[in-house]
Amino acid sequence: MRRIVVILLRIALVLLIALPVLILVYRFVSVPLTPLMVLRQLQGEGLNRQWVEYDAISPNLRRAAVASEDARFCGHHGFDWTEIDAAWSDYQAGEGLRGASTITQQTAKNLFLWPGGWLRKIIEVYPTVLLELLWPKRRILETYLNIVEWGPASMAPRRRHGNISGGRRASLPPRRRR
Numbered sequence: 001m002r003r004i005v006v007i008l009l010r011i012a013l014v015l016l017i018a019l020p021v022l023i024l025v026y027r028f029v030s031v032p033l034t035p036l037m038v039l040r041q042l043q044g045e046g047l048n049r050q051w052v053e054y055d056a057i058s059p060n061l062r063r064a065a066v067a068s069e070d071a072r073f074c075g076h077h078g079f080d081w082t083e084i085d086a087a088w089s090d091y092q093a094g095e096g097l098r099g100a101s102t103i104t105q106q107t108a109k110n111l112f113l114w115p116g117g118w119l120r121k122i123i124e125v126y127p128t129v130l131l132e133l134l135w136p137k138r139r140i141l142e143t144y145l146n147i148v149e150w151g152p153a154s155m156a157p158r159r160r161h162g163n164i165s166g167g168r169r170a171s172l173p174p175r176r177r178r
Helices: 003-028 035-042 057-070 081-092 103-113 118-123 125-134 138-149 156-163
Strands: none
Touching: 003 125, 057 103, 057 138, 103 125, 103 138, 118 125
């Protein structure tokens, strides 16, 4: 039993050291694959993915993502304590569980972890803190938009929103005035 504990501690130590190194590499290199992408491949859904650089992603799409997913993205350090507190209050009032994850937390989850579960939410804290310490917000948003699942096995803002406007850029058309 002691041998198993020692092996598990060594694995944990390697992961604690390897994760910051990998996050630093991904700060400068596009993410080639994530656990969710592998999972979707194993489920037979295929993979539609093409990395889109930040400047090629429509500012409208970037704003829409921040507005809908994490309105305080620019003002927090990975955790939106206001939303976490509100979600907890709602739960205590009997309204059921609801999400309070930030874009940084979702990026950490999509980069290194798997969908669902409380254990994952606990483990997600470490890479979330590392992302906030080692990446600028611009890189977090760029990576989020490139690895979030837009539809069945689709992790490509270019394909998903390029089709809306018929353009080649990852664009989301601006709101039309009436």
